[in-house]
Amino acid sequence: MQHAQPIQHWEPEKPEDHGQLELPGIALDKSDELLESLAELEEALEKVELSGEEVELLRRFRRTSAENRRMILQILGS
Template sequence: MAMQHAQPIQHWEPEKPEDHGQLELPGIALDKSDELLESLDELEQVLEKVQLTTEEAELLRRFRRTSAENRRMILQILGN
């Protein structure tokens, strides 16, 4: 393909954000600082729910270190 048929590259300049001294995160209203703290508290609660306990982390570590045959047997047992 000849270069003479290629489209010319247009110069692109990103939009300049308004500088309020604070980054704006999508989905978080920064009008009130209380809203940000509430959002962070809610995020922390959700993360705590999905974080593994010490016992769960140990079981996962042992599962990963075992042989493929043992992992298949464990998964079969858990499937029943």
């Protein structure tokens, strides 16, 4: 190692920071499209949101014994 060259320090390129994260698949150039997409997403989430009764049933299902859960799933599968 008589003629070893010094190791150069390498720094990765820093991405440009415009104060906003860029999310894949979302074009930020047209804000109306973004707002429409967000409204559509909110509607879809509201459709699958559990009611209070469903939350309580799920809580009880999780607390019950494994045997009771199996019986419930058998009944629902019928």
